[in-house]
Amino acid sequence: MLKEIIKTLPKNPGIYIFKDKLENIIYIGKAKNLKNRISSYFLNKHTTSPKTKVLVKNITKIDYIIVDTELEALLLENKLIKKHKPKYNIDLKDSKTYAYIKITDEKIPKITFTRKITKTGDYFGPYTNSEIRRELFFLVTKIFGIVTKSTFSNKSTLNYQIGMSPAKTIDEINIKEYNKNVKLAKEFLLGKNINQIISKLKEKMQLASKDENYEIALEIKKQIETIENSFEKQKVDLIKKHDQDIIALIENNIESKSIIIILNISKGTITSKKDYLFETSENLLEEFIKMYYSKNTIPSEIIINQKISDEKKSIEEYLQKLSSHKVEIITPQKGEKLELVKLAEKNAQNLIKNNPLKELQVNLQLQKIPKIIECFDMSNFGKNDLVGAMTRWVDLKPDKSGYRKYEIKKLTGKNDDYASINEVITRRYTKLKTENLEYPNLIIIDGGKGHLNTALNALNKLNLEIPIISIAKGKNRDKNEIYLVGKDDPLIFDNNSEMMLNLRKIRDSVHNFVISYNRSKRKIKWII
DSSP states (O other), X not given: OHXXXXXXXXXXXXXXXXXXXXXXXXXXXXXXXXXXXHHHTTSGGGOOSHHHHHHHXXXXXXXXXXXXXXXXXXXXXXXXXXXXXXXXXXXXXXOOOOEEEEEOOSSSOBEEEESOOOSSSEEEEEESOHHHHHHHXXXXXXXXXXXXXXXXXXXHHHHHHTTXXXXXXXXXXXXXXXXXXXXXXXXXXXXXXHXXXXXXXXXXXXXXXXXXXXXXXXXXXXXXHHHHHHHHHHTOOXXXXXXXXEEEEEXXXXXXXXXXXXXXXXXXXXXXXXXXXXXXXXXXXXXXXXXXXXXXXXXXXXXXXXXXXXXXXXXXXXXXXXXXXXXXXXXXXXXXXXXXXXXXXXXXXXXXXXXXXXXXXXXXXOSSOOOEEEEEEEEESSSSOEEEEEEEEETXXXXXXXXXXXXXXXXXXXXXXXXXXXXXXXXXXXXXXXTTOOOOSEEEEESXXXXXXXXXXXXXXXTXXXXXXXXXXXXXXXXXXXXXXXXXXXXXXXXXXXXXXHHHHHHHHHHHHHHHHHHHXXXXXXXX
């Protein structure tokens, strides 16, 4: 059926939409030529990545929307991905965002913190160091008298008395003078009038000292030191007048993973670093750039470590449309920009080297990286309240939509952990097998060697070979024992190592989940 649809596809630019058997949208993409692009998914040479192969396997329906230009296609693609959040489009939800200092553009501007940039107000940062951010925020309110959202509360008079407010009430502010201070505050946050501010503060400090107001002199001295330290830590360099982002994509072919590092550079200074882990897929860098800049500030210059020659012009036009300023994408071959790319690549390589999933694979003697982990625990209070539960983790992050609860059905009036495990494991993986759903890369059982063997026997009866381990409290309660299939003695690792902290976090998640479920069932029983 799909082959017949492909034959009738137009060669226009547009958006294509892949759906699964339940009519769920699983992928949205854009194309210069819809027929050629969609056909490429079904040619073996174009489906080299595991992610693409799984995507193609799940496609049962293809829709498309024709547009006039590539730019229109990019804008529509962005809008639809945000709306539908398809399973196989990249997701940036795990990225860490840094806070900015914002001065609003109200009649009486206020200073605040924010992690979102909108079209209103002026933004300064981002600040990777929260201590510096707080220090600068305090100085702006103290030195320039810029008000916050809470300045004029029931403590307005007190704020005025201690010098943290320019007036007793908001109505008493001299707007003309206040706006002069707002302008100075903005220049200060840009690093433009640092020396003048410090000179004025030194004059005040000397005057206070001369008048024997030593406490005030000491406070001003601390303010001067804070300013000097703050901008020394930031290493502000005002030579460059434009902002840059450096983006490096590094593939780890062994694990079919790709790391993308982005360094944000403001006026010549690296202000933040963000990293993202994806399954390797075709056109990942192009897709990342489109998605990332639909949510983040777009600089004048984006420096990348791989060429995107076919997409470059249309993506630049797309970013210019979003930002209302010229945007250039550069793949440098030499000079300072190439050195910045190498720095980003070095950071990406370091992340691959220190991948905690790789550590799990090696230490637990697994053939594959345990990207998907499912962890089980049983709970009982007496002989009639028997339940089980499972938590699901993807890339060491909880996938709460995949959590499952199990009421033990085959046991009544009998407390049997092993029989409970057998029932739950059988039910879980019979369902995955019957519905042809994805298996985990690792199963964890909360328990000892007997619990492990019981779960393993249940898998064997289903003819399934899924890596499985169990974790039990050791004789020394400060240690945990890890049991592997076919090994008589447990493995014991440093309980505070990164690997064990991750495993304990996963094990504790299912323990808390199953206890909560048991309590809720008993509460309902008592109510009834």
